[in-house]
Amino acid sequence: MRVGVLTGGGDCPGLNAVIRAVVRRGVAEYGYDFVGFRDGWKGPLEGLTMELGTPQVRGILPRGGTILGSSRTNPLKVEGGVDRIRENLAALGIDALVAIGGEDTLGVATALTEHGFPVVGVPKTIDNDLNATDYTFGFDTAVQIATEAIDRLHTTAESHHRILICEVMGRHAGWIALHSGMAGGANVILIPEVEFDLDEVVGWIESRFRATYAPIIVVAEGALPVGGTLVTKDTTLDAFGHVKLSGIGDWLADQVEQRTGHEARTTVLGHIQRGGTPTSFDRVLATRFGLNAIEAVKDGAWGTMVALQGTDIVRVPLQAATGALKTVPVERYEEAKAFFG
Ligand code: F6P
Numbered sequence: 001m002r003v004g005v006l007t008g009g010g011d012c013p014g015l016n017a018v019i020r021a022v023v024r025r026g027v028a029e030y031g032y033d034f035v036g037f038r039d040g041w042k043g044p045l046e047g048l049t050m051e052l053g054t055p056q057v058r059g060i061l062p063r064g065g066t067i068l069g070s071s072r073t074n075p076l077k078v079e080g081g082v083d084r085i086r087e088n089l090a091a092l093g094i095d096a097l098v099a100i101g102g103e104d105t106l107g108v109a110t111a112l113t114e115h116g117f118p119v120v121g122v123p124k125t126i127d128n129d130l131n132a133t134d135y136t137f138g139f140d141t142a143v144q145i146a147t148e149a150i151d152r153l154h155t156t157a158e159s160h161h162r163i164l165i166c167e168v169m170g171r172h173a174g175w176i177a178l179h180s181g182m183a184g185g186a187n188v189i190l191i192p193e194v195e196f197d198l199d200e201v202v203g204w205i206e207s208r209f210r211a212t213y214a215p216i217i218v219v220a221e222g223a224l225p226v227g228g229t230l231v232t233k234d235t236t237l238d239a240f241g242h243v244k245l246s247g248i249g250d251w252l253a254d255q256v257e258q259r260t261g262h263e264a265r266t267t268v269l270g271h272i273q274r275g276g277t278p279t280s281f282d283r284v285l286a287t288r289f290g291l292n293a294i295e296a297v298k299d300g301a302w303g304t305m306v307a308l309q310g311t312d313i314v315r316v317p318l319q320a321a322t323g324a325l326k327t328v329p330v331e332r333y334e335e336a337k338a339f340f341g
Helices: 015-030 042-046 081-092 103-114 139-160 175-183 198-210 248-260 280-298 318-322 330-339
Strands: 002-007 033-037 049-052 096-101 119-123 163-168 188-190 216-220 232-237 243-245 264-268 304-309 312-317
Touching: 002 015, 002 042, 002 081, 015 033, 015 096, 015 280, 033 042, 042 081, 081 103, 096 103, 096 280, 103 119, 103 318, 119 280, 119 318, 139 163, 139 175, 139 216, 139 280, 163 175, 163 248, 175 188, 175 216, 175 330, 188 198, 198 248, 216 248, 248 264, 280 304, 280 312, 304 318, 312 318
Parallel strands: 002 033, 002 096, 096 119, 119 304, 163 216, 163 264, 188 216
Antiparallel strands: 033 049, 232 243, 304 312
16 A cells, blocks of 8 residues: 655644654554655645655654645645646555645545545644544644743733733634633633624723733734724735734734723734644644554545544544534633633
8 A cells, every 4th residue: 555645734733743653653564655745735736745654754753844844735726636636646656645734635635535535634733623623733732832922921011011912823713812821821812703892801901900910912813803804914815715814913902002001012923833842742642643544544434534532533524524613612712701801
């Protein structure tokens, strides 16, 4: 059996741990051959490959990023894209494909499965917004990084009696903001799922100053005020139709500074949340996903994705993971609100 492996979409700590587990078990247990596809779906589309075997995966467990490279290439938007992938896979003698990605990459995997391609999916995203899995790997690392940043912001905010705003990633889902804000003791957490009322935010800030502490606000990049619109970097769209977010933190700083008279500054964590070494939780989760993905290949379980449910790794239909996003439930946000203000 010859197995192709690709990583697509935004990179994420733990990708290399998955690749390592897939290859190590595939080689040792089943004698499979591997082909690494470069840069997400661009690899199968353009026939861009690299050697992938035990020597290539040595030492990569703790390394951030992906040795295969990544991209947001969408072959479904390319004229004849599906046929080109079919021809390239046939020419390379590929019998199975392991696609490691988030909603976009696995959305393509779902469509290709419907065209008869032998694909198994592995869920990745720091945003933790893929359905049918309790957690995606990369999320724990992103939360850890954001929490550390919030801890540091507390002491400098208090020294200067300032409002400090920490903008974190999270386009449609506020999981990173919710978890890092709770872990870091933020006074206000704003997420895309719940439009915020600026007057209420100002009230929480003033109450925090009255208690002689400095307010820390954690805001997800996709959060928006009641009746407002998304703050974006520019108007360009990627191949999956996404705009580049970021800017809500600065917008909010202006607003609250004007309304409270207190100085407000913003820190945008950006790609720092995605870079560097994965936490031990993410290394273990990614490794278990990889081991189970190669089992799914051995069983010919095409069109499935490995998922974490409770403490078990299970297989779910790719469609279940990509059909709808897993957003923060209102009751989880209500829990966090106990500490606002
Ligand atoms: O992977 C998803 C994500 O982390 C989003 O939260 C964010 O909007 C996006 O990646 C940004 O990625 P890039 O800068 O690579 O386009």
